[in-house]
Amino acid sequence: MPQQPSPIKDLPTQYHHAEPQRRWYSFWEEQGYFHSEPDPSRRPYTIVIPPPNVTGALHLGHALNNSLQDILIRSKRMQGFNALWMPGTDHAGIATQAVVERRLLQEEKKSRHDLGREKLVERIWEWKNEYEQRILGQLKRMGCSCDWQRTRFTLDPVCARAVRHTFFGLFRDKLIYRGKRLVNWDTFLQTAVSDDEVYHEAVAGHFWHLRYPVIDPRPGEPTHVTIATTRPETMLGDTAVAVHPDPAAALDAAEAELTAKLAETSDKDRAEVERQLAALAERRATVLPTLIGLRDMARAGRLLRLPLVDREIPLVADEWAKPELGSGCVKITPAHDPNDYEVGKRQNLPMVNILNPDGTLNGNAGPYQGLTIAKARERVVADMEGLGLLVEVEDREIDLAHSDRSKTPIEPYLADQWFVRMDRLAQSAMDAVSDGRIKIVPSRYAQGYLDWLGEKRDWPVSRQLWWGHRIPVWYAPTASEADLKRAFADRDDVVWQRDEEGDRWLICAQEEDLAEDALPGHTLIRDDDVLDTWFSSALWPHSTLGWPEQTPELKYYYPTSVLVTSRDIITLWVARMVLTGLNNVGDVPFREVFIHPKILDGYGETMSKSKGNGVDPLDVMDKFGADAMRFALAYLTTETQDVRMPVEFECPHCGKLIEQTKKNRVLPRVKCTHCGQEFSTQWASKPEDAALPRGPVVSERFELARNFCNKLWNAARFTLTKLDAYAAGPVADSELAVEDRWVLSRLATVTRQVTEALDSYRFADAMRALYEFAWDEFCSFYVEMVKGRLQDPVQCTTAERVLTHTLDTLIRLLHPAMPFLTEEIWQLLAVAAPARGLDSPTSAAASVMIAPWPVADLRRCDANIEAQFTGFQEVLRGLREIRSRQNIAPKTPIRFAARCSAETARLLEPMSRYFESLAGAQATVWGPAAAPPETHAHVSLKGVELFVDLEGLIDIKAEIVRLEKERDRLGQAMAVKEKKLSNASFVERAPADVVAKERSSLVDLQTQLAAVEATLAKMAQRA
């Protein structure tokens, strides 16, 4: 057994989280509770962690993601499943390399080329080792019950083998190919990036209108063609100018569309559409004839002269040119624009690449060679102006593509890349969701998944990086197929394909690298590129289980039970896991996908370190404890998209919270608004700032959960102090007091609610049910009511047993969300009450972690007792209200009469002693005949009129004011009901029970009003 906490008598009145967290986490690890082995006699429950990037530390989003997974894993483990939570981290190719490269540049003023491939990769491994440890440590501090023995890394040998086999299989099946394509080029990192790694940002720019001369214009023909562009330097790569093949028809189509729109447009927007229609008519008159002329010239094969580089380019007819826009003509730069690229392919145009990988212009740019894009733009514009070919410059806002990683503008760039063919794979992944083999929760996210996959765009998987899985392909530029057959005929782990664009053989090796001299007479050269990070992440659910080996783990744990993630990687990651899983293993990777909310700051902005509004889970855990953090996050996990979390600085001097504003969140030092002292923030760089104590960024949204932890702690502490003479034993129903039956009824309901909520990922519902039961029912009522019996030598035995059992069950239900606190209480309880339970007590498990999940004992659900309690609680509230509004000290006893039906009296009279203990109020009489004392305060409740004897206590004025208010309120309520009941159609059409309910509640209101008026009359006499 681990070191025991303090003796029960010395337990502090506040729960201190730090020490139990350390103590119990190592206890669980030592006991091997986190470890799972395949066991066909038990049902598996498996989750693979979304592997955090080794780029940096975990943020609050990770905390949420992993809290939810641990809640699921821990509850399923308690439910008897063989639960495996597979942990690990992701090498995050481009992100990690970018971080390390940036640091290299800052600290040593070196580029990756100064260091070389091998050295750089070494540096990144060092970084990885450091951050991986940090990340895993954070997960442990959170209490995550991962099977650490199985920890994987996307670049480790097991995962690498899966990557090689996957690539090999796709290559062999012709689902992977190499080709020249226009890609998003990051000129800073000098790699292609996928569309998903690109974001758009509006920047101020210009729209330049340029003229290209027509070669040998015939009479009647224009001498120039006008085009417009936001990127004038790309004209150096132009290989055509396009005009629509049937401009008149295109204008007709545009007009028809606008007319259709006009029909269904509201009056407000009509003017705008009408304006557009007028503009269109104008164009028909002015521009259309020119366009028709140009179209005819294009058909005749007429040429233009591309200025500056003096190249002849054709005028082509292509539908990409929209006659309703600009001049109606468009320049075509196939090598540097995605749309132009398509036009180029359609029209068989040459593709002139004018860029070097570093973003400078190459030899194709003629005199502009060597310039950066920005410089070239200036020069091109100036030179065109010099030639009199610049018509106009407009200011314009441009949505410019940026690389997510380097934050530099993306250039469309023609490069050789590897692609995965998506048609068949994407379809298989779509089918899995459409036919229900995979269920996405909430279901609305399925649409985006299907839409994205439906595009079936090939997946560019090569990256010109050094950190990642290197593509297992070798080139043999001089070899013939006969050479290949000779060398590899007896090897089924080598396959080859013709690379049409490169005019050479591509050789793929399944597992072992090919040596340079593996092909006699030729030197093999390996592809330099590495694979997109998502390629290895896509394999995560099966690679971590040992695929391609048919391991017992793969057979037992796959498909996994659920994937828990956030919505931004549904396409990037979830979809790709599905298609590789189906392709490699032949089955879906998980049965369900749960998409949880995103956490935003108080302004609705995403949290990030670069904004200064990021909350570090470690700071939250330091201040509030891991349990409070986990509970709070789960409590916030509703079905909505986002969760707002106002963020505060915590003053290190006085401990108070200071609201974080957009202003102060970027300051290096902040002055506390409470104590006036200053503290430093993450921006502190100057020594005088850094020397100040650091003020962590936290959020008061965790206070609710922290307070809840404390409440539970104290409820447990109370229970423990009452168990000196505890003896386990069966409890007969006949021994149960009213409050016992009530709390057991509620407990059964809550057990059922929590179990169902967790099963359907309604985390917030589960947490709310637990919070409300624990605080409002168990603590506020049950514990208060049982106090008396605990002091009675006869009644205490049953009371202790029920109290202990209820706490025990509650603790088990709370354990998945609050592992540390519940274990601390569980172990304390083990000392005071080692055997627990009602029907047949058994000795408790060695840890709450492995204790069985409570089963709702529906026999104990008792609607009558719950109704009785509702009445009781109402009377109690009424008595307390009178005490409060009459300003009667809590210790001053009061007496009251309760006028009610005989039936109600039968229910409530037996509870008289609780009115004494909980409200210091003694009942004098119950029933229909109860008469108000001479001087009394009155409160009317549903079915009960309370009269509190106030002889010598009353504050008449206060009472009159209160009663008048009450009279008005009742009057209004009655008016509403009377109106409703006098409405014939309501009485006729509403269900009979609803009408009956309305009638009886009107009677109640009448009774109440009569009593209020009677009291009021009496008061008026005395006033």
Added chain:
RNA sequence: GGGCGGCUAGCUCAGUUGGUUAGAGCGCCAUCCUCACACGGUGGAAGUCACAGGUUCGAGUCCUGUGCCGCCCACCA
């Protein structure tokens, strides 16, 4: 341009299939250090449920439209 989510008390959010007088936490006011808990107890004030129509005996809840906030996808010579 297409799609998704949100708009309920000062703040952050619940509100199940339409059905009594719309709830919680924080904050606020009053009061109490009552022998588990002041990270607590008790009581209180505070809401034309974004707006406009409609369906219905009855709408925070269903339908249509509008506005604002946020997100995603596509496109922008």
